Amino acid sequence: MTLPHIGFIGIGLMGEAMTLRLRALGYEVTVWNREASRLGTVVAAGAIPAASPAQVAQSADIVMLCVLDDAAVAHCTQGPEGLATQPACRARLVIDFSTISPDTTRTLAQFVSAQADMQWLDAPVSGGPEAARNGQLTIMVGGRAQDFQQAQTVLDALGSQVTHMGPSGAGQTAKIINQAIVGAGFVLMSEAALLAEASGIDAARLPACLQGGFADSTLLQKVYPRIHARAFDPPIGYARQLSKDMDAVAAFANALQCELPLVKAAAQRFAQYVDAGAAMADSASIIRLYESEAAARQAGGAP
Known part of the structure; x- marks a missing residue:
């Protein structure tokens, strides 16, 4: 089975651990972080640095985010170089591991669908960096059932407890x-x-x-x-x-x-x-x- 190319935006404590997990399992991963100095560990593990969230979306089949808050997710999505701002996006699915409000989630899901024909899963996580490194995260997912099914293999690679809770915003x-x-x-x-x-x-x-x-x-x-x-x-x-x-x-x-x-x-x-x-x-x-x-x-x- 050919593994999808993953784009990962946000290489903090959790993003770094999840990226290293994906690389260890053989996934090709393109990464972006606001502070490029955070990329050293994941690049050393074979991740490919990108210049912007938009470049991540142009390189990957699935884009993942794990950033600080609502404003950060919105900027990475809708900002000048946001992941959904380019007309020729390769990615068709966004999985947001950040913890943000259900209302913001639904707004951004509608935006990426209308702007770039992309679908959105809110998939906040619990467990911490050690659980992420070991594929033992608890992941709560909101979004369309067919998109959850498409993403389940890669979600199962990161989490030991992965639950589809309902429509957009239910995970948050x-x-x-x-x-x-x-x-x-x-x-x-x-x-x-x-x-x-x-x-x-x-x-x-x-x-x-x-x-x-x-x-x-x-x-x-x-x-x-x-x-x-x-x-x-x-x-x-x-x-x-x-x-x-x-x-x-x-x-x-x-x-x-x-x-x-x-x-x-x-x-x-x-x-x-x-x-x-x-x-x-x-x-x-x-x-x-x-x-x-x-x-x-x-x-x-x-x-």
């Missing part, structure tokens, strides 16, 4: 709910670690102690140990990204007139942490916000 809606759980969970794991450490028990044994009970989860087994060990370098996900996602959860809930006080509180915690200068810190390091507030209280200053 599932990701919003995922991020509500993740963001609130990171805050909860930090508070659990602080409580365990203050209590005098062996806090490192808590995940093993609670395994199999109602409190057990991937967060407890994988995130809590990193928080307890303060093992945050190198980051596997940036606080600014999760803060942005939590704001999107709050906005989505507000539009649906859903009152979510726990999610709102977690979003405020991440906003405070980012505002304190931790934008590029690991998301799990949110416990440092609690520690800095405690230090300020002990020093007699404002929390």
